[in-house]
Amino acid sequence: MTALNIAVAGASGRMGRMLIEATLQDGTAKLAAAFDRPGSPAVGKDAGEALGVQTGVAIGDQPEAAIAQATCLIDFTRPEGTLEHLELCRRHGVAMVIGTTGFDEAGKAAIAAAAQEIPVVFAPNMAVGVNLVFKLLDTAARILNEGYDIEVVEAHHRHKVDAPSGTALRMGEVLAQALGRDLADCAVYGREGVTGERDPSTIGFATVRGGDIVGDHTVMFCGLGERVEITHKASSRMTFAMGSLRAARFLAEKKSGLFDMQDVLGLR
Numbered sequence: 181m182t183a184l185n186i187a188v189a190g191a192s193g194r195m196g197r198m199l200i201e202a203t204l205q206d207g208t209a210k211l212a213a214a215f216d217r218p219g220s221p222a223v224g225k226d227a228g229e230a231l232g233v234q235t236g237v238a239i240g241d242q243p244e245a246a247i248a249q250a251t252c253l254i255d256f257t258r259p260e261g262t263l264e265h266l267e268l269c270r271r272h273g274v275a276m277v278i279g280t281t282g283f284d285e286a287g288k289a290a291i292a293a294a295a296q297e298i299p300v301v302f303a304p305n306m307a308v309g310v311n312l313v314f315k316l317l318d319t320a321a322r323i324l325n326e327g328y329d330i331e332v333v334e335a336h337h338r339h340k341v342d343a344p345s346g347t348a349l350r351m352g353e354v355l356a357q358a359l360g361r362d363l364a365d366c367a368v369y370g371r372e373g374v375t376g377e378r379d380p381s382t383i384g385f386a387t388v389r390g391g392d393i394v395g396d397h398t399v400m401f402c403g404l405g406e407r408v409e410i411t412h413k414a415s416s417r418m419t420f421a422m423g424s425l426r427a428a429r430f431l432a433e434k435k436s437g438l439f440d441m442q443d444v445l446g447l448r
């Protein structure tokens with residue numbers, strides 16, 4: 181089996197801490213390096229300090245040095261950070277699991293270009309259950325393809341900076357594709373004022389931000405006399421971290437290519 185030497189970007193972030201814990205618990209993976217932004221109070225501390233364990237791996241502030249020690253970088257940071265790390269992974273031939281959301285089209289294109297040289301899993305949600313929901317949504321949209329208004333509602337913690345969530349947008353893409361629509365043409369992001377009646381060809385999005393909500397997504401198919409709702413609720417970030425390690429293991433056998441969790445889980 182190929183060695184799984186994991187580097188974690190954004191080591192002191194909500195997902196970074198969870199990824200370090202999951203890697204330390206995993207019997208087949210090794211924490212090779214962890215890093216944060218220069219000036220972060222976490223720099224210089226042991227990567228296990230927040231968990232009360234000594235790992236011998238200090239959190240660094242030099243992404244290139246960290247990446248050079250790894251076979252796979254797991255990155256849940258911000259688009260601008262992820263794109264810098266992507267270039268370093270390409271330079272060092274290191275695989276990458278990207279969980280960061282909020283990329284623009286140019287960022288997505290840069291990821292696709294790098295994936296011609298290194299293997300990349302890029303997915304807005306690493307939870308197995310959410311990836312099952314994508315399949316359920318495809319089926320539901322094909323069956324409820326007329327007479328049902330579709331609305332995507334997501335709720336996240338107060339610190340989340342992008343909206344709608346990457347997962348909600350992917351749900352929209354799955355729904356639009358199943359219905360033969362283009363999401364760019366039919367998405368409605370929030371409503372205010374005198375909006376007029378609902379256009380049946382649209383897919384609506386609503387965003388809730390508050391407290392410590394880990395991540396809830398509901399898709400409503402609203403017909404006359406009935407409503408179908410498909411909901412996923414994450415209650416721990418460990419589900420995303422475990423999925424990320426599964427993705428890293430999947431990449432260990434790959435030379436290059438752009439994949440998502442549907443590929444990792446064999447759901448294509």
Ligand SMILES: NC(=O)C1=CN([C@@H]2O[C@H](COP(=O)(O)OP(=O)(O)OC[C@H]3O[C@@H](n4cnc5c(N)ncnc54)[C@H](OP(=O)(O)O)[C@@H]3O)[C@@H](O)[C@H]2O)C=CC1
Nearest residue numbers: 190193194195256257258261279280281303304305306420
């Ligand atoms: N795909 C999935 O399954 C999931 C995806 N996410 C996504 O992961 C991302 C991170 O979420 P979360 O952990 O909650 O966020 P946090 O803000 O808690 O953590 C982000 C980490 O990245 C660092 N960072 C920020 N900007 C940069 C940069 N430009 N370069 C390098 N590092 C940077 C932060 O450092 P500092 O503190 O110094 O700013 C911090 O350590 C988000 O995009 C979120 O949507 C989250 C959960 C699941």
Ligand SMILES: O=C(O)C1=N[C@H](C(=O)O)C[C@H](O)C1
Nearest residue numbers: 281304305340345346347395
């Ligand atoms: O920022 C988060 O926390 C999450 N972000 C992801 C997204 O934008 O879809 C996934 C998850 O819901 C948590």
